[in-house]
Amino acid sequence: MIKQICLIICLLALPFAATGQDSGYSPDVPAEQFGISHLSEYLGLYPDDIGYRSDYTEPDSFRLQIVADLMNRPLGMLDYTAELKSGYVAAQPEILAAYLFRDLARKGQTVRGTPYRADVAEIQRNYNLYFNDIAFNQLLTRAAIYLDLILPRSTESALANLSRSERAFLTNEFIELLVMREEDEFLSVEAIDSLDKLEESYCEAFVEFGYKIDKDPIIAAGVDCLKEMILEVSGLQQLLSSGSVSAKKIIESAAYLPDNADLNAYLGRQSGWKIGGAGNDYYTGDYKFIFDFGGDDVYDLSFDPNNPHGVIIIDLEGNDSYRSQSDFTLGSGCLSAGLLLDYGGDDRYDARSFSLGSGFFGLGVLYDAAGNDRYDGDTHVQGAGTFGLGLIIDEGGRDIYNAAVYSQGFGFVEGIGVIYDVDGSDSYYAGGKYKDILRYEDHYLSLSQGFGYGLRPWMSGGVGAIVDLKGNDSYYADIFAQGASYWWSLGLIYDLTGNDNYQCFQYGQGCGTHMTLGILVDDLGSDVYFGKGLMQGCGHDYSCGLMLDRAGNDTYTAYDLSQGAGSANGAGLLIDNNGDERYFVKNHKLTQGYGTPRRDFGSIGLFIDLGGTDQYDGNGRNDYYWRTNSRWGGGMDIELNPPDTTGGEK
Amino acid sequence: MIRSRSNVILSIATVFVLLITSAPVLGAPNTTLQAVVDSLFPIASSGEVMYRDLVEPAIDSIAALGADVAPILIDKFTTKSARERHTIKNILKRIGKPAVPHLTQALRHPDGLIVSRVCWTLGEIADSSAVGPLMDVTGHRRWQVRDEALGALGDIGDSQAADVMLFAFTDTVGQVRKAASVAAGKIRLAEAIELLVHTLGDEFYGARMSSVEALLKLDTAAVIKAIADSMGSVNPLVVNLGCLILGELGTDEAVEVLMSQVTSDDPARRAHAAVAIVKADPLDNCSYREAILANETDRLVLLKIKSAIYSTENEQR
Numbered sequence: 001m002i003k004q005i006c007l008i009i010c011l012l013a014l015p016f017a018a019t020g021q022d023s024g025y026s027p028d029v030p031a032e033q034f035g036i037s038h039l040s041e042y043l044g045l046y047p048d049d050i051g052y053r054s055d056y057t058e059p060d061s062f063r064l065q066i067v068a069d070l071m072n073r074p075l076g077m078l079d080y081t082a083e084l085k086s087g088y089v090a091a092q093p094e095i096l097a098a099y100l101f102r103d104l105a106r107k108g109q110t111v112r113g114t115p116y117r118a119d120v121a122e123i124q125r126n127y128n129l130y131f132n133d134i135a136f137n138q139l140l141t142r143a144a145i146y147l148d149l150i151l152p153r154s155t156e157s158a159l160a161n162l163s164r165s166e167r168a169f170l171t172n173e174f175i176e177l178l179v180m181r182e183e184d185e186f187l188s189v190e191a192i193d194s195l196d197k198l199e200e201s202y203c204e205a206f207v208e209f210g211y212k213i214d215k216d217p218i219i220a221a222g223v224d225c226l227k228e229m230i231l232e233v234s235g236l237q238q239l240l241s242s243g244s245v246s247a248k249k250i251i252e253s254a255a256y257l258p259d260n261a262d263l264n265a266y267l268g269r270q271s272g273w274k275i276g277g278a279g280n281d282y283y284t285g286d287y288k289f290i291f292d293f294g295g296d297d298v299y300d301l302s303f304d305p306n307n308p309h310g311v312i313i314i315d316l317e318g319n320d321s322y323r324s325q326s327d328f329t330l331g332s333g334c335l336s337a338g339l340l341l342d343y344g345g346d347d348r349y350d351a352r353s354f355s356l357g358s359g360f361f362g363l364g365v366l367y368d369a370a371g372n373d374r375y376d377g378d379t380h381v382q383g384a385g386t387f388g389l390g391l392i393i394d395e396g397g398r399d400i401y402n403a404a405v406y407s408q409g410f411g412f413v414e415g416i417g418v419i420y421d422v423d424g425s426d427s428y429y430a431g432g433k434y435k436d437i438l439r440y441e442d443h444y445l446s447l448s449q450g451f452g453y454g455l456r457p458w459m460s461g462g463v464g465a466i467v468d469l470k471g472n473d474s475y476y477a478d479i480f481a482q483g484a485s486y487w488w489s490l491g492l493i494y495d496l497t498g499n500d501n502y503q504c505f506q507y508g509q510g511c512g513t514h515m516t517l518g519i520l521v522d523d524l525g526s527d528v529y530f531g532k533g534l535m536q537g538c539g540h541d542y543s544c545g546l547m548l549d550r551a552g553n554d555t556y557t558a559y560d561l562s563q564g565a566g567s568a569n570g571a572g573l574l575i576d577n578n579g580d581e582r583y584f585v586k587n588h589k590l591t592q593g594y595g596t597p598r599r600d601f602g603s604i605g606l607f608i609d610l611g612g613t614d615q616y617d618g619n620g621r622n623d624y625y626w627r628t629n630s631r632w633g634g635g636m637d638i639e640l641n642p643p644d645t646t647g648g649e650k
Numbered sequence: 651m652i653r654s655r656s657n658v659i660l661s662i663a664t665v666f667v668l669l670i671t672s673a674p675v676l677g678a679p680n681t682t683l684q685a686v687v688d689s690l691f692p693i694a695s696s697g698e699v700m701y702r703d704l705v706e707p708a709i710d711s712i713a714a715l716g717a718d719v720a721p722i723l724i725d726k727f728t729t730k731s732a733r734e735r736h737t738i739k740n741i742l743k744r745i746g747k748p749a750v751p752h753l754t755q756a757l758r759h760p761d762g763l764i765v766s767r768v769c770w771t772l773g774e775i776a777d778s779s780a781v782g783p784l785m786d787v788t789g790h791r792r793w794q795v796r797d798e799a800l801g802a803l804g805d806i807g808d809s810q811a812a813d814v815m816l817f818a819f820t821d822t823v824g825q826v827r828k829a830a831s832v833a834a835g836k837i838r839l840a841e842a843i844e845l846l847v848h849t850l851g852d853e854f855y856g857a858r859m860s861s862v863e864a865l866l867k868l869d870t871a872a873v874i875k876a877i878a879d880s881m882g883s884v885n886p887l888v889v890n891l892g893c894l895i896l897g898e899l900g901t902d903e904a905v906e907v908l909m910s911q912v913t914s915d916d917p918a919r920r921a922h923a924a925v926a927i928v929k930a931d932p933l934d935n936c937s938y939r940e941a942i943l944a945n946e947t948d949r950l951v952l953l954k955i956k957s958a959i960y961s962t963e964n965e966q967r
Binding site for chain 1: 692693696697698699700701704730732763801825828829832854855856857858859860862863887890891894918921949950953954957958960961
């Protein structure tokens with residue numbers, strides 16, 4: 001007792017040296033960085049504790065450098081997201097494509113493959129001119145050089161080390177790793193096991209030679225082609241708008257051909273080429289090149305993956321209807337580059353699989369400059385990349401994106417898939433077709449909407465992202481979606497403004513599952529987030545899931561293992577910088593700053609709210625620090641910038 | 651769907667009946683045994699929700715075959731499937747001690763992946779006859795083997811392994827140091843106290859946090875003395891986590907050390923010490939709170955202390 005009294009006396013006699021200090025926020029540091037550092041310190045952690053060794057599993061040959069770097073330092077996802085957002089320049093989709101190509105470097109790859117360089121003689125090879133307009137002929141010449149020369153030679157270079165059978169494997173067996181069938185849910189256990197073993201055998205076979213593929217030449221050639229086409233179209237559009245030329249004049253000034261002329265020798269009249277005027281046109285078949293000046297056109301397009309080639313489709317105006325008659329159409333690069341550039345109108349894209357900005361061992365770009373558009377497809381569509389880059393850039397309008405699986409910003413092995421939507425209140429739906437038979441009888445796989453996917457444990461995955469800058473957007477998905485990933489990959493959503501609605505059932509909204517990374521960043525607007533489990537900042541099994549909402553009065557609802565939850569040595573972070581939030585959870589024990597105690601040393605769960613008057617159903621509380629009964633997790637709700645209580649006195 | 655489920659149930663039942671009624675099968679050549687295991691294993695390791703209730707009977711059926719199936723299962727440890735890996739471990743655990751000789755023999759396997767998974771399984775079985783062979787692999791070139799071997803030794807809980815555990819605190823890989831901390835806590839290794847306190851400042855959080863847990867299991871007086879001696883550490887984590895441990899221990903000696911920290915220039919340090927004092931004296935019997943709160947002016951430190959008080963009072967209710 002005497003000792004205690006002495007202690008108190010000592011305490012009172014020694015005023016704290018730090019009187020008047022405020023261990024609060026320095027505006028030089030981003031709010032979320034301060035929050036992470038501050039809460040980590042409170043819990044006896046360092047921000048850098050969130051990081052994963054590359055040798056937790058046997059490294060494979062397909063890991064992307066960007067994924068490896070971010071796995072080492074997952075909080076770098078915040079900077080990466082900001083950089084990706086800034087990587088786009090209006091009306092110049094090639095800049096974003098080139099930026100993303102950079103991130104397709106394999107781990108340790110210091111020299112990137114280059115496209116085939118046509119020599120002077122090849123470039124000057126004479127095409128017989130059919131049209132008389134110089135600018136238009138220049139555009140056609142550029143396209144012909146790429147389609148006839150650079151793209152096929154670049155593909156040849158990319159696959160030079162593969163045998164004939166290995167090349168055939170890519171479009172026959174390897175593709176099966178991405179194809180689902182609705183009837184799979186009715187298979188017996190033996191049949192499912194047999195199917196699993198078959199897919200494993202495909203993986204085993206592929207890893208024996210897949211490392212010999214150099215995807216770079218194809219993609220780089222495609223990016224160069226995109227750059228030149230954008231430039232040529234821009235020049236032609238200026239001439240058209242100035243009135244110095246017109247579509248009618250260009251078409252009608254075409255040469256008269258002798259009766260026995262070989263049309264294939266004339267530029268713009270080759271087999272697989274078509275030029276359409278300002279009226280409504282109909283195109284059907286497997287085309288290499290279509291240029292359409294306007295009108296409400298209908299495209300029924302097909303593609304044979306066993307006879308791959310580059311495709312360039314340019315449509316300047318009109319409410320067009322693009323329809324797939326096979327897979328690998330509509331901005332699809334299959335062992336080549338596929339570009340679809342639509343400059344106006346309310347368009348409808350009705351695709352099958354591997355379409356709508358799909359790069360499958362190649363580059364696929366769908367650029368839609370304006371209009372309220374609708375995109376429908378099945379598998380590996382709407383910004384999906386496998387050993388390649390798949391990109392949709394939509395610059396305006398109220399758009400609808402609808403897909404089944406592996407879509408909407410999806411990155412598979414050595415692939416990046418991105419949707420970059422600049423304006424409009426958009427709707428994203430992924431799922432509803434292929435049942436998640438492993439986990440549920442009544443839920444569907446999405447594996448979409450900013451989703452990275454690798455084949456555990458054979459091949460690391462890629463990067464999948466959605467960047468949406470404006471509008472009140474709706475994101476709907478079921479299992480695995482919305483800034484999530486699986487196995488050495490990265491899934492990302494960045495939404496800049498608008499009151500957005502995110503609905504996902506499981507593994508989503510800033511979630512990493514099995515040695516991987518997921519991030520969802522929403523800057524402005526009052527948003528609603530709903531999900532069941534492993535949501536809203538959740539990392540499971542040496543993974544990191546991060547969710548950051550910078551402003552707005554948001555509502556978060558989840559059942560369990562969510563809202564800043566780490567599981568099996570994973571790390572989950574939920575950060576809300578500002579606004580009056582409402583946080584709801586069903587299970588208080590596994591949420592709002594929770595780390596599961598798996599594998600001896602536990603996980604990390606951080607819940608951070610840095611401002612506003614917030615309501616909680618769960619561990620949290622307004623103006624409060626807490627440590628959950630877990631290993632290791634906790635949260636804080638503080639006022640980063642406290643209100644001025646001096647009454648304005650100076 | 652119903653028909654295929656019925657077929658599976660029928661096949662499990664048939665194999666099971668065959669096994670218990672036909673003694674020669676148990677002594678049959680390995681090829682027969684292999685065939686039986688191969689037929690049941692896909693069911694035992696099935697993950698599909700519609701077959702989930704068939705998994706346990708299949709695991710039981712394989713385990714019922716006894717230790718003779720252990721080598722077959724160990725060979726399957728090269729699997730790339732996490733689910734299959736867990737299934738193998740579960741079956742071997744169910745077989746138990748009779749499987750241990752096969753497993754310890756497999757510790758000499760040239761494939762380090764198999765060795766680490768065998769270590770993991772031996773820890774689950776926790777039979778003391780595995781201690782010597784496990785100690786032999788704590789210097790394995792693969793850190794994953796060292797990690798699992800130390801983990802298994804901790805699970806078995808035999809003090810023979812004390813020296814290898816102490817040595818492992820110096821391992822270059824954080825995961826192995828984590829395993830040393832966990833194992834030291836499990837066997838309550840008093841000689842490890844100073845190393846555990848030092849590990850509170852480890853660069854790997856797994857090692858740090860495991861040391862916190864281990865220290866809470868060891869002799870209180872010795873732990874407090876070791877932490878008190880390290881309060882001048884330049885590594886803030888040693889001090890901050892030391893405060894956390896002292897708060898959990900909650901003795902007068904622990905509080906005395908904490909009181910020396912509430913006047914620190916470092917607001918984070920003061921917060922750790924004050925929060926620990928609240929934890930140590932949840933009812934504020936010694937009336938420390940008023941003095942601490944009265945002297946603290948840092949807004950966020952005050953909020954941390956008030957949050958700790960609220961949390962403590964909430965627990966009391």
